[in-house]
Amino acid sequence: MVMRVLGVMVLSLLVTIISGCGKSDEEKRFHQELLDKALNDDTKKEGLLYLEENARKDGVVVTDSGLQYQILQAAEGPKPEMLNRVRVNYTGWTVNGEPFESSADRAEKPVFTVKDVIKGWREALLEMSPGARWKIYLPSELGYGARSPGGMVPANSALIFEIELLEILPQEKADQ
Template identity: 35%
Template sequence: MNLRLSAGAAALALAAALALTGCSSDDDTAASSTSTPAADEATPTAQDVAALAGVRVEGDPGSEPTLAFDAPLSVSVPTTRLVSDGTGDALTDGARVDLHYVFFDASGERVGSTWQEGNNTSEAVTLGDPNLGVINDVLEGTHVGARALVANPSAGEDGETTTTVMLLEVASVGEWRAQGEPVTPAAGLPTVTLDDNGKPSIAIPEGFEPSDDLVVQPLIKGSGAEVTAEQSLTVHYTGWLTDGTQFDSSWDRNVPATFSLQQVIPGWTQGLAGQTVGSQVLLVIPASLGYGDAGQGSIPGGATLIFVVDILQAF
């Protein structure tokens, strides 16, 4: 599947807002430390570190803070600082991390916030998703409740470079996997088994003859909103040929995939529209709704495809 990898709409929004460069860090994340990227990547200067060290975070954890600093704030490369660690569950690579954040521009003006207008809705990202860049570095090894600052320079419409600073707060951590009521599948379909992390494997029944029609079998019924064909989804998925050969899996990359239902094979669009967020769905897709007689990559022409899809978010 040609799916754009991402942690979901939230991760994309964060990355777009910051224009992160994906610097990585080798040092630890002790309280009040500033990340130091590897030698072959952009490294914050002493002036960058000092600029972010001068940002004062005012307000109690659990509610929107105020950032106070001497304007205009400026850094030359993305720069992070762990303000404080939390005391909750540990954050691990590949985990779903729910973040609150507030943005300020270089002049100290508040730009936006997940706390704004009483919405108070955190956004989910995947720790380790490359789209998050330096956010991964500063949150690695921390715990729920952690607060971190991220400053990032970007070119404005007038060509001038300006810095945005963001305070992140980790609201919760969990797993990216379907959750809901188990559904007993129809007889004769591939049997799906989940490992401890939720990754599926399948057993193909002896003599299995796939239908010429699309087969859509919910395995877990989620309690979320019903998906429409016009939406984009964040999912975990694995795909196999009918001989049991796996050809793709987001689970192996440890990062869910995000895509528009208007930009995938028809079997996905037809099979996932009408399902609910939180569900896990078995799809058996005939070639006519897959890659046809031409095939794609390791998928031969005329192949029936089997997918198990966890619907994690819809937007």
């Protein structure tokens, strides 16, 4: 919650600074409209409402960043580090339950470098051990933010993923 308020304040400050630099009232109005749209976006509001309700469910843990997660299958062992490459199985949904991406049907499961995934995935993966399966709930700031990755995911979307960490790749496998 504090991070969300801080983010809004920073965004407001940036727009105020930028709009003050405009040469005309029209440019200032345009910048104010951008700020209003960012703060009052229906997709953003829908996601925030979903996450507020979800945070009250049994078994849901909320971190300082706003990441929410449920441990579906616990695992013990090493955890990946930022520069490690990991093999995962995952499915992603919007908060209205529409699936938008999945590796379930892929014969070869995807490999990602932890530092290169979206913030919410990164935070979760760094706490998981191979064999763990988590369901994570991301505010838009921990997902794709104010941009849309395309397809069925609008800008400012809160997202849900089920992630299974299959393995942390040894360096020699990661280089291939």
